[in-house]
Amino acid sequence: MTEARTTGPTRTNAGPGRLLIAVYLLFAIAATSRASLQIITRFDEAPLAYLLSALAAVVYIVAAVGLTRAGHAGRQVALACCLVELVGVVGVGAFSLARPDLFPDETVWSGFGSGYGYIPLALPVLGLAWLWFTRPRM
Template identity: 35%
Template sequence: MSRFWTPQVIRAIGQILAVSYPLLALSAGARSIYQLFFKPGVTDYFPPALSAVAAAIYLVATVAFVTRKPWAWWVSVGALSFEMTGVLVVGTLSLVMPEVIGRTVWHDFGIDYGFLPLLQPLLGLVWLFWPENRKLFFGPRPTSSQPSR
């Protein structure tokens, strides 16, 4: 398995995330805005509101990914952890109680979006914790000027 996680694979994951997060933010945001404000006959506002939360998380993750500061790394990890938790909880509840959850970005683990909401935070966390990528946010580790004992 360690042969799979090569720098080329990690770089490809970063390129996928650079496209998928803004695209999902736009897609989920447009969907929720339409359903909340323009779609006639909407009686249950929970699903589109939940999709709006997902869109906001995607937007936060997008901005944090491109901001190469230590605080942005922590924001990214928090956003992706929240996203992963949301996808797992909402995905599970949508299978058990579909009438309560309705059709959100995260229902059925993101089936309407090709399961990207389920895969995206996992790939994002792998990318964030990759040592070379951590250096992008935190800089190189300082070397000790004292000799080892």
């Protein structure tokens, strides 16, 4: 029996993937810190916004873990997180512009991530592109 060999890069945690993981970790720390402080100190002011920031923090943490793991399971976790993140940032971004009354304070994803230099909008696109580039090929 011969084993199938893959060609091309397949490790999500090597090369530019390390920078991507570092950015995800940075955003995980920033979103976790911000959401925790907001939930603890003034949750009643904007509960939806603060809970969405907490959700973003969880997604960033899990995405970073998925990208760090080099195997199939890690890739699947990272893929799911990048897709949830993309839907989240586009959905919350559009909704926060359409109904600003529901967002008295910003989330990480408000205005398509404008408060963070639109990096939250670019990050899932870069993550999906990296997962595509590093996919196993037969």
